[in-house]
Amino acid sequence: MSQQDGTPTRPTGLYVSPVGQRRGVFQEACAGLFARLRVADSASQASLLLEREPADVLVLDLERFELGLDLESLGRLVAARAGAPVFVLCPFANARWLPALMGFGPLDYAIGPLDAAQTRAVLAARLAEGFTRPAQATPLEAELRGLLAVRSAAQRALEEADDSVRFAERMCEALSVWPGVVHAALFHLRDGDLHLEAEQGATRLQLAPLLLRGDKLLHSPLRHAFPGLLAAASGEFALLDALGKAGEPELADSLRGHGVEMALGLPIPAQGPGAPRGSLCLLFERARAFSQAELGALGDLAQLAAFGLRMAEMTRENEELLGRVTHLATTDALTHVANRRHGETLLEQEIRRARRYRLPLALIGFDIDRFSNINDTYGHPVGDLVLRTVADTAKALLRSSDVLVRSGGEEFLVIAPHTSAIDGLKMAEKLRAAIEQAEVPGCDHVTVSLGVAQLGETESGDSLAVRVNAALARAKRAGRNCVELAMQ
Template sequence: MPQQAHQRDAPTGLFVNPAAGRRAEFEALCGAQFGRLRLADGADAALEVLATEQTDLLVIDLDRFDPGLDHDGLAALVAARGGAPTLVLCPFENARWLAALMACGPVEYAIAPLPDEVLQETVAARLRAGCTPVPELTPREREQQGLQDLRRQVREAIGDGEELGAMSERLCRALCGWPGVAHAALFHLQPGGDLRLQAQYGERGLNLARLLGRGDRLLQSPLRHAFPGLLAASANTVALLDAPEKSGEPLLAEALREHGIGMVLGLPIPSDGPGTPRGSLCLSFRAARTFSRIELDALAEVADLAAGGLRLADLNRESEEMLAQVTRLATSDALTSVANRRHGEALLETEIKRARRYRLPLALIAFDIDRFKTVNDRYGHPVGDMVLRTVAEVAQKLVRASDVLVRSGGEEFQVIASHTSAIDGLKMAEKLRAAIEQTEMPGVDQVTISLGVAQLGDQESADSLTVRANAALARAKRAGRNCVELAML
């Protein structure tokens, strides 16, 4: 009987490390101190143990774990202890792990490498403390831990400042994780100089766009002097409405009360220098409360973090716009804005591969403007440029969304027509011919085009298809122009 009681009271342990050798060493050194010691190679396996068995001491050996890959799993493991402390063996060169894991629950640590006897004594000391409840945190400690969690969540939400909408949404969700916050919103100053509700999130379904009567041009809202989120952005001040009635707007106060909001805080998001802020953060609380200096400092830090996130998002957006502009310049014809020759050649190769893969027809229509040299000689190059633009615009309106119009030379164009047989290509070419013939161009006699149509052969290359389409175009020229010819295989 005494032996059974001893077995029942013996401490249980769980040791976590990805290396089998490390697990075996720990079991050999410290296994005798436990009534039962379980070993796990990672967070998932350890969580399964914690879910099914009582564990008096969890030991996480961080050696061989990767902070970038394993943080989330180990953080969940610490949090799963429900407030019971965890012993972390941390390599001295990787101590950045500690703050991140401490944010998830009580953590005691020892810096590795440890001599065998020191490791044994460290584990024994932890076991001597037994399973005594962790002392409750003081109000100040709870406050500091809550603010530490808030900062961590905000940093994670901002990330690398990718797309503005997604980042803003994550930031609002993170802010709603702070105790007492029922709703969070981010107001963003637009390039045009007005304010927009960029993102919002809240458990009570409060929609600030509906409450304020609009979601953009908010600096012109009649509530900009009363609602803290708008006031913070327009006046660059921290606005704290600790009772909705103090806004002086009965309808606003009534709407806030209906949604269970007892206090609203507006924080300006600072700009890079003096002047108008980038926007504001707006936190709506379920009940009025008093902020400590530590909390206000932390909130100011959160606003600074949001400013950094907006700067990164702006830089990313500008980079994407610049990349899009460079791509457009590299792939588009400057005069007509359709695909240029190089881009057209690449697109034709792509469409040929797609047609072969899915066994679909593909047609190439080649056309040019009849007697275009005469237009330039008689009316001048500016008029010739106008004719080129007009022909491109008319053709672009007629081709389908799946087709590609290419300017392949001076007055020469191509249409890459996917899912198109020779017969359908002839019909499309005839529509193009008729439309150009019927288009009036001021100051110019009638403009016409000649066209050649070729359907892709089974083993044909892009060069061969282009040669056949151009040969058909040449026959149309010899036939008297303003007509369509079909290329033969």
């Protein structure tokens, strides 16, 4: 692009855009920068034009190109340049194009939207520089050390991946190590909306007031302009190298007031198709170009964040599953009180506690009088209703420290800590009276017989249960609907 006497000469150029209006505007604004400027509406047409006559500079305007459809064809154009200048105009809301195209060969870029005058000024500057931008250069040793420090810190954040909030906090701390970053945030899509899981920065910047919402961030009026929200909502890499390009002057002024000049939003990919898990958001103190290695590192960090959030989700799912399994294993399905096996375990625990602290412990046993007649007369569905009514009535009377256990078909136990024999008798009488008065739809009133025993000094749980059952049997023989105290 220079003659032998050192006088610069204008290069030839080829501009590629699928939008006719943009091709016209570019020709009108930038044709004077080139000795000859041709335009093409597709990668295939550009290839044909380049075969007929090479161009010194290839300009790819990515507005309206589709990454999934056009990447390969545009990538072949970049690869065919063999290092010759390629200049890319990339929309800020779809910066995912940049690392994808850089995989085919070196290129320089500018982030849009740019008007005609801005496009001409940026392109003129690049032509004057000879396209020797940092984006094409090998990262300096300091940059590589910075990348390694960020990646290492992010990997250590996985140690907290059992909890999404702690992991997000550690991840933001790691991202803050990136050179030039003044603020880092992690947005997490959960419970049907987007949440600011964590943020970290050298300034006092807090994103919630800035984004005009503390929660439900997918409904923020700035979701189209702030890269962190845009990336989480659209799944696209968003890069604002000039804050005014988002079209929100108040947002831009607020960010600049906290020393921010560039914002980046990186979607955290989901497992399989669908909306992303959220996004990483980096705010920089100055605008800068990224090398291919840096863009690749950003992609790796997003994958790492996805892995950490998935681990946190799996931990929470496992805990919920364990809770459900434990509930099923320890709870009677019909009455929703402790089942027999769990009751035996709880009784042994209370016996050990009573012995250790020298406290009284009472055990109350009761069963429903003539329950088999209820099933025979009214049917098993009514019998089930009787069992639930008796259990609910008993639970309503018991203290929070007492435990109701279904120990058999119509048999129940009450484990009553801090309770003497006399207090146990009073409790049993209250249970008897309340159950007798309880209304059972489709059935006459029911009664229960009860036995009460206090734990002896050296007594086992089995022995205590035997004495309670003996007292219960005496109550049955005494005419039912009464309470008997167990003998020592």
